[in-house]
Amino acid sequence: MAAKNKKGKKSISSDEQSQTKISNDVGNYETHPFFIKKVNQAKEFLQKFGLPQEQAVKKS
Amino acid sequence: MMNLEGYAYSTNAAFTDYSFESIGPKGTIKKIARFSQIPDWHNVFNFGFGDLNETTGEISDSVISNNNDGDKVLVTAANIIYEFTGMFQNAQVFIQGTTPARTRKYQMGINKHWLEIEPVFEIFGIKEQKWEPFRQGVNYEAFLGRRKTSFVF
Numbered sequence: 459m460a461a462k463n464k465k466g467k468k469s470i471s472s473d474e475q476s477q478t479k480i481s482n483d484v485g486n487y488e489t490h491p492f493f494i495k496k497v498n499q500a501k502e503f504l505q506k507f508g509l510p511q512e513q514a515v516k517k518s
Numbered sequence: 519m520m521n522l523e524g525y526a527y528s529t530n531a532a533f534t535d536y537s538f539e540s541i542g543p544k545g546t547i548k549k550i551a552r553f554s555q556i557p558d559w560h561n562v563f564n565f566g567f568g569d570l571n572e573t574t575g576e577i578s579d580s581v582i583s584n585n586n587d588g589d590k591v592l593v594t595a596a597n598i599i600y601e602f603t604g605m606f607q608n609a610q611v612f613i614q615g616t617t618p619a620r621t622r623k624y625q626m627g628i629n630k631h632w633l634e635i636e637p638v639f640e641i642f643g644i645k646e647q648k649w650e651p652f653r654q655g656v657n658y659e660a661f662l663g664r665r666k667t668s669f670v671f
Contacts, residue, residue, distance in 0.1 A: 478527065478528070478529055478601055479526070479527075479528040479529070480528070480529055480530070480531055481528040481529070481530070482530070482531075483528065483537075484528050484529055484530040484535050484536065484537045485530065485535060485537075486530055486532065486534070486535055487535050487550060487552050487577070488534070488535075488552075488554065490552075490575075490577060492566065492568060492576070492577035492578070492579075493552050493554050493564075493566045493577075496554065496564050496566040497554040497555075497556055497557070497564045497566070499564075499614070500554075500556050500564035500612050500614065501556050501557055501558065501559070503612070503614065503660060504556060504559055504562065504612070506647075507644055507647060507648075507649065508649075509559070509562065509610070509649070509662065510642040510649035510650075510651075510662060511649075
């Protein structure tokens with residue numbers, strides 16, 4: 459059973475994480491400038507250094 | 519995943535975006551995490567994570583929240599990564615902090631919980647422009663994690 463903290467907010471242990479709440483309230487931040495910037499930085503990084511052990515395949 | 523208390527979180531139907539609330543002396547701070555497919559890199563996702571300003575819609579990962587729950591937030595982020603990679607078993611997750619200090623914070627989190635992380639994930643770090651298997655006590659510029667294929671939960 460999930461514990462509640464002093465403010466009554468539910469906290470969960472790892473065993474309970476499988477019951478993740480799916481909610482439309484979360485939204486989708488795919489086009490948010492913050493994440494666009496992050497993904498571009500990551501892409502630049504990978505173009506420079508590649509991946510470890512080449513197990514992920516770069517699309518041609 | 520980790521035998522530690524994290525915040526409860528929600529995700530969207532695609533399991534790409536997650537939110538939870540950090541609660542502490544500075545009040546309630548909404549955190550957003552997202553796994554973004556990196557264009558041209560098959561099955562490689564950037565893990566982006568920051569504080570949402572619900573008034574402006576801005577997200578920042580450069581603000582130091584000082585909400586006295588840093589470890590709990592890190593555990594929650596780890597649980598989210600665990601959840602996502604459980605859903606997408608071939609996903610490789612790229613993680614880099616905004617600043618070296620923030621990257622170091624992630625590294626300290628990995629170090630601290632290494633005994634729980636290591637059986638489940640392969641973690642690599644980049645050092646001096648080369649990827650190497652994660653070693654405790656080494657400073658890295660970025661990380662890449664993926665589920666160990668032989669791991670059976």
